[in-house]
Amino acid sequence: MYKNRIFFLYFISLSLTLSGQNIKSVKKNIKQLCSPKLHGRGYVFEGDKKAAEYIAEKFEDIELERNEKNSYYQNFPLTVNTFPNNVELVINDIKLEVGVDYIPATDSGSGTSNGELFFMDDAIFMHEEALKEFTKKDLSNSIVVYDQEQEKKRMQWSRPLMEKILQAKASIILFDDKLTFGVARWQMPKPRFYVLRNKMPEVVNSCHFTIQSQLKENYISQNVIGKIKGTETPKEFIFFTAHYDHLGAIGKQKYFAGANDNASGVAMLLEIAKYYKSNPPKSSVVFIAFGAEEAGLIGSRYYVENPTVALEKIKFLVNLDLFGTGEEGMMAVNGKVYTDQYELLSNINTKNHYLSAVKSRGKAANSDHYYFSENGVPSFFFYLMGKSWTHYHDIYDDQPLPLSDFSNAFQLITDFGDALMN
Numbered sequence: 442m443y444k445n446r447i448f449f450l451y452f453i454s455l456s457l458t459l460s461g462q463n464i465k466s467v468k469k470n471i472k473q474l475c476s477p478k479l480h481g482r483g484y485v486f487e488g489d490k491k492a493a494e495y496i497a498e499k500f501e502d503i504e505l506e507r508n509e510k511n512s513y514y515q516n517f518p519l520t521v522n523t524f525p526n527n528v529e530l531v532i533n534d535i536k537l538e539v540g541v542d543y544i545p546a547t548d549s550g551s552g553t554s555n556g557e558l559f560f561m562d563d564a565i566f567m568h569e570e571a572l573k574e575f576t577k578k579d580l581s582n583s584i585v586v587y588d589q590e591q592e593k594k595r596m597q598w599s600r601p602l603m604e605k606i607l608q609a610k611a612s613i614i615l616f617d618d619k620l621t622f623g624v625a626r627w628q629m630p631k632p633r634f635y636v637l638r639n640k641m642p643e644v645v646n647s648c649h650f651t652i653q654s655q656l657k658e659n660y661i662s663q664n665v666i667g668k669i670k671g672t673e674t675p676k677e678f679i680f681f682t683a684h685y686d687h688l689g690a691i692g693k694q695k696y697f698a699g700a701n702d703n704a705s706g707v708a709m710l711l712e713i714a715k716y717y718k719s720n721p722p723k724s725s726v727v728f729i730a731f732g733a734e735e736a737g738l739i740g741s742r743y744y745v746e747n748p749t750v751a752l753e754k755i756k757f758l759v760n761l762d763l764f765g766t767g768e769e770g771m772m773a774v775n776g777k778v779y780t781d782q783y784e785l786l787s788n789i790n791t792k793n794h795y796l797s798a799v800k801s802r803g804k805a806a807n808s809d810h811y812y813f814s815e816n817g818v819p820s821f822f823f824y825l826m827g828k829s830w831t832h833y834h835d836i837y838d839d840q841p842l843p844l845s846d847f848s849n850a851f852q853l854i855t856d857f858g859d860a861l862m863n
Contacts (some may be wrong), residue, residue: 458845467708467847470499471840474685474704481696483624483689484521488696489662489732492685496665496707496730503714505667508749513843515664519733522548522625522656527692529651530634533642540695540836542621542640545652546612546633548623553651556584556610566591566602576601580609584648586641589616607631611650615641621834622688622697624736628656628675662686662732664740666749669717671725671862678750679861680727680758681819682741682809683710688689688834698839701765701830703734709764709851716755718853723862724756731809745816752813757782757861758820759854761811766827767846774822775814776801782819786857794847795853796857800826808839825850 471573473479480488497513504719507513513737528545530537537543559580564571566587585606594615604613610631632652665685671677683706687699698704707730714728727750733739743754777784781802790799805811810820827845 447732452660460594461576462710463851464844464848465845467712468841469527469844470708470711471700474707474806475698475840476701477696481686481689482685482699483697483735484523484662485525485618485690488689489686489700492732493665493732496685497712499711500714500728502666503711503718505669505714505718506579508606515665515666515744515749516661517658517663517732517740517745517747518644518661519736519739520626520656520658521660521733521736522628522654523529523689523690524549524652525655526653527694529649530636530752531647532640536858543636545619545654545691545759546614546629546635547623548629548838549595549633549652549654550631551628551653552632553703554610555647555649555736556582556624557751558613558645558648559583559585559609561585561587561591562669563588563591564567566594566598568823572599572602576604576605576708584611584613584650584853586613586615589614589618589635593659599745603735608684615640618771619835623834625689626736628654657793661739664732664744665730667714667728668728669714669722669728670759671723673723674862676754677724677862678727678755679722680729680755680813681706681710681713681761681858682685682729682731682758683761684731684740684809686732686735686740688735695836697834700838700840700842701763702838703762703764705764705842705844706761709761709854711846712816712851712861713855716851717858722858726858734809736738738806738809740755742812745812752816752818754817755813758813758818760808760822760852761824762808762818762823764847764850765825765842765844766830767850768829768843769826770846771796771799771823771825771850773799773801774805774807775801775803775810775820778814778828779821780859781821782821785860788819789856789860790853791850793856795849799853802851
């Protein structure tokens with residue numbers, strides 16, 4: 442009995458140690474991917490390339506197989522708008538803080554100027570007579586200011602309205618909620634800024650801005666791809682994917698770390714790769730860290746159009762994004778499409794009590810699974826849910842993350858992967 446108790450305590454201790462080592466590795470990878478040296482894993486200062494190099498080094502450490510060219514990389518082109526230099530917005534001689542008080546619109550053009558603010562009434566956007574009066578005004582020395590609700594309808598604006606606004610030196614769009622950044626693949630001819638409403642004084646005496654954007658055409662980014670050959674059915678494939686890119690930087694003032702989105706998903710991808718290297722899979726397993734997801738799923742679309750594995754040989758794909766929380770469970774996008782696989786996933790979770798819930802939803806073009814499933818590859822997109830982390834696409838999405846149920850999600854996903862191979 443005494444020996445059995447000692448063995449049991451040793452087993453528990455070993456399990457905790459291994460779990461601790463995993464979380465330590467996870468936190469280290471997230472920290473490195475969020476490092477200022479990677480510049481937000483975007484297209485300023487080659488942040489995406491530095492991130493890809495880090496992941497390729499990890500693939501090599503795990504001893505994943507390379508492609509026939511002895512490389513982990515699959516290169517692809519894209520066009521992207523960037524902000525390589527510091528920006529400035531000064532109102533009433535008060536310099537606003539980029540990322541905190543304002544951000545450039547992702548499609549902003551370049552310019553440096555002073556100007557008077559012209560506050561656009563909502564009637565201009567809604568009534569023909571008000572628009573006619575607006576088009577008669579001289580805006581050549583003005584910076585137009587309007588509300589975020591009108592910005593949401595910009596694609597529906599009439600041509601005269603758009604042309605008149607573009608006569609102004611710049612546009613300022615006032616936001617009540619948080620500032621959310623992104624990546625644009627085009628550039629407007631004039632500067633545009635998103636500013637928090639409470640940072641706009643009631644009386645404005647002066648305004649100055651400086652911004653230099655750069656539209657990079659045919660910029661070469663990359664996917665990072667590794668493989669483990671199956672022991673029984675090597676010509677049948679399971680894919681695990683996660684995008685590594687984020688929103689990049691605004692000059693050297695601010696960068697978007699992207700801890701939850703999606704350093705956390707890449708960290709999960711690396712843990713799953715280590716698991717299958719230590720537990721040789723029956724089917725072949727491919728691991729892909731996609732580039733340019735934030736620019737419109739560019740990397741994953743390129744892969745689907747230029748696959749290294751014939752799409753019909755992919756038995757299932759699991760895409761990983763947003764794994765920093767988990768206290769409210771996990772969502773399976775496409776769970777209502779691939780119902781048999783969702784039932785399998787749900788049963789594994791119910792049996793082992795890994796997560797508080799595994800929910801399902803239908804199709805959505807919201808991550809890198811999309812072009813695979815649209816081309817006949819059964820696919821899930823998993824993300825963890827929790828109120829502990831609300832910093833989506835802003836400067837506050839940085840580590841440390843809660844990682845509330847990261848380890849349990851890892852157990853569920855690897856059990857699901859194993860079950861798919863049986």
